[in-house]
Amino acid sequence: MTRFSIFSLAANALGGHKSWGPTWRDAAPRAAYDVIIVGGGGHGLATAYYLAKVHGITNIAVLERGWIGGGNAGRNTTIIRSNYGLEGNTAFYEWSMKLWEGLEQDLNYNTMVSQRGVLNLYHSDGQRDAYARRGNAMRLNGIDAELLDQAGVRRLAPFLNYDHARFPIQGGLLQRRGGTARHDAVVWGYARAASNRGVDIIQNCEVTGMIRAPNGAVVGVETTRGTIKAAKVGLAVAGSSSRLAAMAGLRLPIESHALQAFVSEGLKPIIPGVITFGAGHFYISQSDKGGLVFGGDIDGYNSYASRGNLPVVEDVCEGGMALMPMIGRARLLRSWGGVCDMTMDGSPIIDRTPIQGLYLNGGWCYGGFKATPASGWCFAHLLAQDTPHETAAAYRLDRFANGRMIDEKGQGAQANLH
Amino acid sequence: MRLPCPFCGDRDAQEFVYRGDAAPARPPSGPDHEASMFDYVYSRDNLAGLMREHWYHAQGCRNWITVTRDTRTHEIFEATLAKDAAASEPKP
Numbered sequence: 001m002t003r004f005s006i007f008s009l010a011a012n013a014l015g016g017h018k019s020w021g022p023t024w025r026d027a028a029p030r031a032a033y034d035v036i037i038v039g040g041g042g043h044g045l046a047t048a049y050y051l052a053k054v055h056g057i058t059n060i061a062v063l064e065r066g067w068i069g070g071g072n073a074g075r076n077t078t079i080i081r082s083n084y085g086l087e088g089n090t091a092f093y094e095w096s097m098k099l100w101e102g103l104e105q106d107l108n109y110n111t112m113v114s115q116r117g118v119l120n121l122y123h124s125d126g127q128r129d130a131y132a133r134r135g136n137a138m139r140l141n142g143i144d145a146e147l148l149d150q151a152g153v154r155r156l157a158p159f160l161n162y163d164h165a166r167f168p169i170q171g172g173l174l175q176r177r178g179g180t181a182r183h184d185a186v187v188w189g190y191a192r193a194a195s196n197r198g199v200d201i202i203q204n205c206e207v208t209g210m211i212r213a214p215n216g217a218v219v220g221v222e223t224t225r226g227t228i229k230a231a232k233v234g235l236a237v238a239g240s241s242s243r244l245a246a247m248a249g250l251r252l253p254i255e256s257h258a259l260q261a262f263v264s265e266g267l268k269p270i271i272p273g274v275i276t277f278g279a280g281h282f283y284i285s286q287s288d289k290g291g292l293v294f295g296g297d298i299d300g301y302n303s304y305a306s307r308g309n310l311p312v313v314e315d316v317c318e319g320g321m322a323l324m325p326m327i328g329r330a331r332l333l334r335s336w337g338g339v340c341d342m343t344m345d346g347s348p349i350i351d352r353t354p355i356q357g358l359y360l361n362g363g364w365c366y367g368g369f370k371a372t373p374a375s376g377w378c379f380a381h382l383l384a385q386d387t388p389h390e391t392a393a394a395y396r397l398d399r400f401a402n403g404r405m406i407d408e409k410g411q412g413a414q415a416n417l418h
Numbered sequence: 419m420r421l422p423c424p425f426c427g428d429r430d431a432q433e434f435v436y437r438g439d440a441a442p443a444r445p446p447s448g449p450d451h452e453a454s455m456f457d458y459v460y461s462r463d464n465l466a467g468l469m470r471e472h473w474y475h476a477q478g479c480r481n482w483i484t485v486t487r488d489t490r491t492h493e494i495f496e497a498t499l500a501k502d503a504a505a506s507e508p509k510p
Contacts, residue, residue: 242464253460255438256489301436304466304490309419311432344460400460401453414438 004108024191027200029225033061035383036221036230038207038244040064041073042183043361043368044236045190045201046376047383049107052197054377055384060199061230063223065206069187072239075306075338076369077261077295079274079285081118081178082143085134088394088406089347090141095391096374097143097177103373109189111181112288117273118178119148119156121323123167127278131173138175146174156272159326167279167322178274180285186372210248210358217356218248234359234383236375239339240304241362248355253344253400254363255413257298258337260308262316264330266290275323282319284327292330294320298340298366298413308337340365342413345405350378351388351397359383360397422497425479437472439463440484440500466490472500 002008002021012020035051037044040062051057064070080100082093099106100113122128128147135145146152149171150162162169191201202225209222211229220229235244245252267290276283284294296316299308313335321328343349343363348371350361361379364371378392388396399405419431439462445454470486482500487493 240466242462243466246463251457251461251463253462255462255464256466301431302438302464302469302471302489303492305492309431309492311430401456 004110023188024195024201027061027202029061029063029202029205029223029228030200031227032220032229033200034059034230035232035234036060036228037062037234037236038221039071039236039238040068040191040201040203041071041236041238042069042186042190042372043073043238043364043375043379044234045187045194046372047234047236047361047379048199048201048376049190049194049197050377050380051384052194052199055380057384058198060194061228062194062199062201063205063207063221063228064201064203067203068191068201069184072338072340072364072368073183073187073372075261075336076183077283077285077293078180078183078287078369079118079178079283080113080181080370081175081274082370083118083120083134083138083145083173083175083178084408085137086406086408089408090137090143092374092378092391092395093371094141094143095377096371099373099377100181101177103181103186103189107189107193109185109192111185111189113179113181114288115177115179116285117156118175118276119153119172119273120174120276121153121160121169121172121278123170123279125170128170135173144175144177146176148172148174157275159270160275160324161322164322172278180274180287181369182288183369190372190376207244207247212248213357215356218358232357232359232383234361234379236361236379238341238362238364238368241341241360245353245360248353248358250353250355250358252349252360252362252397254341254349255302256304256339257300257342257413258303258305258308259295259298259340259366260312260316260335260337261293261295262313262335263287263294263333264292264327265333267292267330270326277319277323280315280319280322282316282323284320284324291333292327298342299337304339306337306339308335340368344400344413345407346409347406348375348395349397350375350382350392350395352382352386353397419492421473421483421485422494423475423478423481423483424497424499425481426475429475429478431473433475433477434473435476437474437482439465440470440472468495
């Protein structure tokens with residue numbers, strides 16, 4: 001594949017951009033691999049890439065039901081951050097942030113990582129104290145965090161509704177290294193880099209069943225493109241984890257819920273970074289194309305429909321109007337929904353399953369995108385070494401049975417189970 | 419989405435509180451109570467397709483209703499009062 005550089009860009013520009021080849025190799029399935037990764041989203045492709053790069057395992061197939069990046073990797077709101085306060089989360093998300101910071105050089109692909117800052121607003125004394133505590137926990141873990149008072153927030157975002165009668169803005173917790181990345185480019189970048197190292201990326205290949213050995217171990221998968229064998233099968237299919245696990249007779253602590261996102265018409269630059277409302281569930285950033293990208297809560301009932309319902313549209317827009325009335329005249333361009341794995345404590349799972357040969361990466365709830373690099377890194381480690389990576393050691397499947405939940409925000413499927 | 423409450427008729431889903439899958443039943447205490455309670459509280463079938471689930475009509479008649487819904491399309495097939503089903507079950 002062409003190595004991207006200023007020279008390759010210039011040469012192709014002079015040639016009228018007629019000689020660019022495909023970015024990655026669209027493979028046909030072979031009969032057997034060392035590792036099968038089910039799910040050609042960001043997490044699955046990142047897993048394949050790090051398996052090849054870090055662990056030297058290149059006989060890998062990534063199976064994708066539709067086209068790569070067509071699921072939640074293409075439906076998220078592209079925010080990257082590591083502003084977590086609980087042990088088990090801080091080191092993992094910071095590792096992800098460090099990988100984001102070097103991702104473009106590593107992949108030789110422009111993933112448009114933009115560290116424009118993530119600002120979480122607080123609206124009460126209690127919330128300020130909670131944010132101060134979270135910021136301190138971050139700084140103790142070597143992560144940047146700044147607690148801003150109202151004047152500090154005004155300097156960054158003078159357009160907010162500071163004197164809202166119910167939820168006046170008192171200040172915010174700012175992570176300057178947070179920001180956004182281009183979600184599709186992340187998928188394509190990982191696909192290209194994995195493909196370059198010999199990984200087979202197989203699209204339009206839906207897994208329909210698991211092949212079991214007499215001892216119960218998973219030794220391959222049945223697909224719409226035939227039977228494929230492998231010593232290890234890793235699931236990276238958040239949204240459909242329960243469906244795939246059920247093929248192996250496994251029940252998970254996961255519910256599937258629809259989460260919506262929205263984008264407005266393109267506007268001139270007005271929102272400097274990512275801003276989250278602390279008194280409701282609303283967060284917003286502005287894409288490089290100018291659209292305001294925002295989102296809020298899950299719809300609130302089990303759903304495998306990749307679309308949302310109107311009450312949440314109303315709720316999100318109310319949050320936006322309470323926070324920044326200036327966007328009230330902007331027209332909504334599109335809204336869409338993705339199906340999310342909601343775990344019971346709101347934290348992900350990267351672990352072996354009780355079934356030999358079957359590994360699970362799922363349960364990403366509201367926030368899988370920011371975790372893409374570290375999720376791939378840690379899942380690759382698990383698949384190669386059979387032991388959890390140290391930064392993901394808390395994301396165990398059995399933590400609900402032994403009481404080691406990670407209830408960072410209390411945002412599982414329902415808020416009463418942890 | 420609208421839910422056909424057997425008492426009130428078709429009502430907006432916003433009037434209801436969602437509880438989830440109607441299938442799990444609280445396990446009786448026994449030697450394996452810890453494992454069965456874990457299963458009851460945390461594990462899910464998470465069906466893609468027809469699912470019986472409990473909704474509470476909080477801003478209406480305040481009945482618990484059992485709704486049969488397709489989780490892929492939100493099509494509603496049946497809604498009955500949960501207390502009718504409970505009354506017909508044998509008492510432990």
